[in-house]
Amino acid sequence: MENVIGHVNWIGLWTIIRREMQRLLRVPIQAFVAPWLSALMFIFIFGYVVGPRIATIGGHKYLQFVLPGILMMNVVNAAFLQATSQVYFQRFMKFVEEALVAPLSYVEMIVGTLAAVVFRTAATAVGILIIAAVFGGVQVVSVVEFMFWVVIVSGIFGLLGIVIGLWAKSFEQLSALNIFFITPLSFVGGVFNTVEMLPPFLRWLAWGNPFFYFINGLRHSMIGFNEAPEPLGALLSLAMLAILSVWVWRLFSVGYGLRE
Incomplete structure (x- = not known):
């Protein structure tokens, strides 16, 4: 990979970051308010409507149990939507051509995104944590572990979003992965239930689902509840991040979706 360890174009990198930050802050309702309101509805329903009618799970209130899953779902959606829209609109508006002729390495372009x-x-x-604090559902056992899962999962779905953003030929294709894979897998990844609550013949849906390890890791960082070996989830996530990083760099290097 060229220019990975050597000279870094800090001005160009900061320009990419600043441009995308400004674009993001121009749509605060779509970028921030919408997921906050969605999380508020989940927290209200499970904290005050359903929660009091359900016994504790793993020694924790139901709201405390489901909050990590709700938060992880929103982290995944935010990362994927940000990356897909960012890359696709750069292609659609021809902004990507400016980046390609600029003195920027592919790594710098990816990192900026x-x-x-x-x-x-x-x-x-x-x-979401602030909203949940109002309902008394916030607990973070390990801040470092919490930050690890938020950043790593953001990177995974940011990279996956870049791939879809390069591949998509229409707005409809941008949401295909989210509709048919991300949303269904996240709902069966242990957001609202433990693995033991599933029928034995369906537990493979959890153990074979990467979302289960993301949610389980975040849940462990928040309330200390764990259903799978923590190193396994962390290694799986780091492996996915590494594979996607190399894949995205390769797509950039061959100009896939960029030089059309």
Whole structure:
């Protein structure tokens, strides 16, 4: 990979980050308010409507149990939507041509894109924590572990969003992965239930679902509840991040979706 360890164009990198931050802040309702309101509805329903009627799970209130899953769902959606829209609109508006002729390496272009992704997901996560605090459902056992899962999952779905943004030929294709894979897998990844609550013949849906390890890791960082070996989830996530990083860099290097 060229220019990875050597000279870094800090001015160009900051220009990419600043441009995407400004674009993001021009649509605060879509970027921040919408996921906060969605999380508020989930927290209200499960905290005050359903929660009091359900016994504790793993020694925790139901709201405390489901909050990590709700937060992770919003982190995944924020990261994926930010990356797909960012890359697709650069292609659609021909902004990507300016970046290609600029003195920027592919790594710098990817890092600049992911910086905006992490900013959006971090702001989304903090907003949800503040909302949940009003309902008395916030507990964070390990801040470092919490930050690890938010950043790593943001990177995974930011990179996946870049791939879809390069591949998509229409707005409809941008949402295909989200509709048919991300949303269904997240709902069966242990957001609202433990693995033991599933029928034995369906538990493979959890163990074979990467979302289960994301949610389980975040839940462990928040309330200390764990259903899978923590190193397994972390290694799986880091492996996915590494594979997607190389894949995205390769797509940039061959000009896939960029030089059309």
